[in-house]
Amino acid sequence: MHQVEDFEELRPLLFSIAYRILGSVSEAEDAVQETWLRFDGSATRPRSTKAFLSATVTRISIDVLRSARVRREEYVGPWLPEPLLSDPYQDPSRSAELADSVSMAALVLLERLSPLERAVFVLREVFAFGFDEVAAAVGRSEAACRQLLVRARRHMEAGRPRFEADRRERQELATRFFDALTDGDVGGLRDLLAADVQFVGDGGGKAPQLAKAVVGAENVARVLGAVVPWLLRIDVTFEPHEVNGQPGAIFRDRDGRVLHTLVLDVLDGRIGAIRAVINPDKLGHLGPVADAWAVDRELKRARRQRN
The missing domain is CATH 3.10.450.50 (Nuclear Transport Factor 2; Chain: A,)
Structure with missing residues (x-):
């Protein structure tokens, strides 16, 4: 029972990570559901449920994005993300970063990044995960993740809009x-x-x-x-x-x-x-x-x- 409660408590965060990596509501929901299946089927209880679930949904989203990028290259006309009416994850201390990162302008910019760059940027820059957590989630060293983040920031800063604060x-x-x-x-x-x-x-x-x-x-x-x-x-x-x-x-x-x-x-x-x-x-x-x-x-x- 506690396992279900732990997962449901973290579901908003998991969806928000997956949506920013994928730009798709339906694919993000599928990634969260697959994460639950892996969590529910795990023989051992992880030391940190948040770390395990965040890493799992990130890896699933990276795999989905790799296949989605092929489809998007053949997409007819401009590609835009699926519209999101409300972001379920709320963190008052990072409300500005969360709002900007879910905008269509930001998600279109994220399309310039490789799947790994995108995942590292989302986990570190948007959700403030530690580099040790990011490295564990994407299966790369901390040094490699720092390099991935530098490249991702360079791409994002080149075109990121600055929205009205008020x-x-x-x-x-x-x-x-x-x-x-x-x-x-x-x-x-x-x-x-x-x-x-x-x-x-x-x-x-x-x-x-x-x-x-x-x-x-x-x-x-x-x-x-x-x-x-x-x-x-x-x-x-x-x-x-x-x-x-x-x-x-x-x-x-x-x-x-x-x-x-x-x-x-x-x-x-x-x-x-x-x-x-x-x-x-x-x-x-x-x-x-x-x-x-x-x-x-x-x-x-x-x-x-x-x-």
Whole structure:
């Protein structure tokens, strides 16, 4: 009984480690379940349950990531992580690091790292594991782990964004953004966007998506200002929600099914990036998923009738 209780107490930490290594909610959940099976089937009780479980979920996640990287190389269009509505692991002393490390921007950057670099970075930099614990988890010496961390930090620092520290200011900007979006206010949207803003959509070839990233405040505002009012006319709704620790929203069709998520990166008082996850394979954990192709056909039909 104690074994089950020990595992359940550590489950949030295990999921949070696995999600940051994998960028996938479903794969992280599978990794945690496999960790339980190995723990439950262990003939001996480990000296440190936390160390054993953390090492086990890390090794499983590394193996999964190695096979996933092959699939991601063949992925259709930009790859984005599966959206996460709330991180189950809470540590007030490291809340800023935890929030930044789960953002889509950070997870996209982590894709640049090798599986070992990624695991070492997550364990040491995000969760503050000692180098002895990191070394035991990834099966390398402490010296090798220090080198892996140096390389990982170099890659991450080269592109890591610095998010607004004031959460309330971020949320106020997001509210203004979604108000302008609802109204189709292109000028209002443009005023909220950074000059070099990027709008990226991940459909994975399984849903309508942008042919490529839209770049620049004028271009992004025009695209959003044109499309969203039409979506609202066919009863697509959206609910503001924190996604991956950043302001965002979940879009739903008229039956309440999930159509896609939208996440905003707020930098220096402006929106620096907008990321939409439309691939239905990445949305199932949020609830019933809409047929994005059907919504797209309905949108085109509505436009033809209007014209």
